[in-house]
Amino acid sequence: MIQHVPSLEKLVNELAKLPGVGPKTAQRLAYHILRSRSDYNDNLRTALEAVKSCVHECPRCFSFTENDGLCHYCLDPKRTDESICVVEDPADIARIDTSGAFRGRYHVLHGTLSPLDGVGPKDIRLQPLLDRVTHEPIREIILALDADLEGDTTALYIAKQLRGLSVTAQDGSVRALRISRLAHGIPIGGDIDYMDYRTIGRALENRVEV
Amino acid sequence: MIQHVPSLEKLVNELAKLPGVGPKTAQRLAYHILRSRSDYNDNLRTALEAVKSCVHECPRCFSFTENDGLCHYCLDPKRTDESICVVEDPADIARIDTSGAFRGRYHVLHGTLSPLDGVGPKDIRLQPLLDRVTHEPIREIILALDADLEGDTTALYIAKQLRGLSVTAQDGSVRALRISRLAHGIPIGGDIDYMDYRTIGRALENRVEV
Numbered sequence: 003m004i005q006h007v008p009s010l011e012k013l014v015n016e017l018a019k020l021p022g023v024g025p026k027t028a029q030r031l032a033y034h035i036l037r038s039r040s041d042y043n044d045n046l047r048t049a050l051e052a053v054k055s056c057v058h059e060c061p062r063c064f065s066f067t068e069n070d071g072l073c074h075y076c077l078d079p080k081r082t083d084e085s086i087c088v089v090e091d092p093a094d095i096a097r098i099d100t101s102g103a104f105r106g107r108y109h110v111l112h113g114t115l116s117p118l119d120g121v122g123p124k125d126i127r128l129q130p131l132l133d134r135v136t137h138e139p140i141r142e143i144i145l146a147l148d149a150d151l152e153g154d155t156t157a158l159y160i161a162k163q164l165r166g167l168s169v170t171a172q173d174g175s176v177r178a179l180r181i182s183r184l185a186h187g188i189p190i191g192g193d194i195d196y197m198d199y200r201t202i203g204r205a206l207e208n209r210v211e212v
Numbered sequence: 213m214i215q216h217v218p219s220l221e222k223l224v225n226e227l228a229k230l231p232g233v234g235p236k237t238a239q240r241l242a243y244h245i246l247r248s249r250s251d252y253n254d255n256l257r258t259a260l261e262a263v264k265s266c267v268h269e270c271p272r273c274f275s276f277t278e279n280d281g282l283c284h285y286c287l288d289p290k291r292t293d294e295s296i297c298v299v300e301d302p303a304d305i306a307r308i309d310t311s312g313a314f315r316g317r318y319h320v321l322h323g324t325l326s327p328l329d330g331v332g333p334k335d336i337r338l339q340p341l342l343d344r345v346t347h348e349p350i351r352e353i354i355l356a357l358d359a360d361l362e363g364d365t366t367a368l369y370i371a372k373q374l375r376g377l378s379v380t381a382q383d384g385s386v387r388a389l390r391i392s393r394l395a396h397g398i399p400i401g402g403d404i405d406y407m408d409y410r411t412i413g414r415a416l417e418n419r420v421e422v
Contacts, residue, residue, distance in 0.1 A: 009262035
């Protein structure tokens with residue numbers, strides 16, 4: 003659409019590669035960038051450069067960090083090494099951590115199993131998780147994956163792999179490994195009228211005494 | 213939301229300044245940029261830099277151009293100097309030009325009058341338009357502004373200013389100036405069922421003999 007201005011056209015093409023950004027939105031964004039005060043362009047480029055040069059994956063849990071070695075969550079001495087929360091994306095960590103209900107370590111899979119999209123067990127960070135379970139004094143694994151088809155498939159597959167693992171404690175005895183998932187139920191503030199029958203079914207099954 | 217990764221947080225903040233991008237979308241975009249192949253980050257930065265250093269406004273019509281002097285539309289010898297199409301945004305030019313129905317010059321206002329937002333006649337490129345009408349051999353002005361309140365207000369205001377202008381041709385006689393607007397009506401492919409009564413009213417008023 004933007005004729006005779008190649009560099010503007012190039013920017014539109016690059017922006018249109020972002021998720022949820024179509025050619026029309028990309029054009030609007032490009033014009034906005036062009037018309038905003040020139041330091042916005044500079045700031046955006048600086049931010050992009052900083053993210054590229056500073057942020058990398060933690061070698062242990064694969065969350066994003068700027069630290070040279072392990073990330074903030076792996077280094078925190080106040081967290082227990084005995085439980086590990088498995089998430090799909092690094093963004094999920096912040097959300098779970100804000101709840102304050104978990105004070106263990108994390109492990110980021112960077113994806114879920116999705117055979118239809120060609121994503122198999124080798125495409126996510128599953129083997130490093132199994133290695134961690136073997137070598138670290140882990141007693142509980144919480145699978146905090148999305149409550150959709152891919153999340154369920156992945157959780158079941160990981161649980162099966164973990165059960166097949168022979169986990170020997172340092173004193174030679176076999177270490178018991180607890181594997182759990184997030185509870186299903188009605189969200190806080192949720193209206194029963196708007197819940198689907200499967201959620202209500204789960205909420206009834208897992209009802210809690212008051 | 214992204215704790216302990218300052219550069220990622222900075223990128224999210226910058227992206228959230230774009231129009232239509234909230235904090236949640238900005239986070240998704242930032243994670244996408246972080247996870248995509250590293251040359252995407254480079255390409256995006258190169259495109260941003262190119263737009264900043266190469267693109268500027270044409271000194272005559274205020275559309276965007278990479279040329280040193282006048283833009284592609286102002287230089288094109290196949291276009292007539294006698295008619296000028298006034299648009300709000302540079303993006304509108306490409307859309308009008310693609311129709312093939314106009315082969316004159318353009319003028320970009322970079323905005324419309326909007327007293328509620330504090331945008332007055334001095335905040336848009338109106339005076340340069342009046343100067344052009346005085347100094348260039350213009351015979352027709354087409355006001356191709358949006359069919360909303362701001363577009364209507366701006367069109368009426370500009371028409372009034374133009375009529376107050378004494379336009380003297382080179383031979384000393386007073387030059388007649390035609391001022392027109394885009395026609396209102398039912399869009400091609402449009403369903404009358406979904407048209408509002410004002411559009412249908414205009415389409416009836418301006419009906420065309422077949």
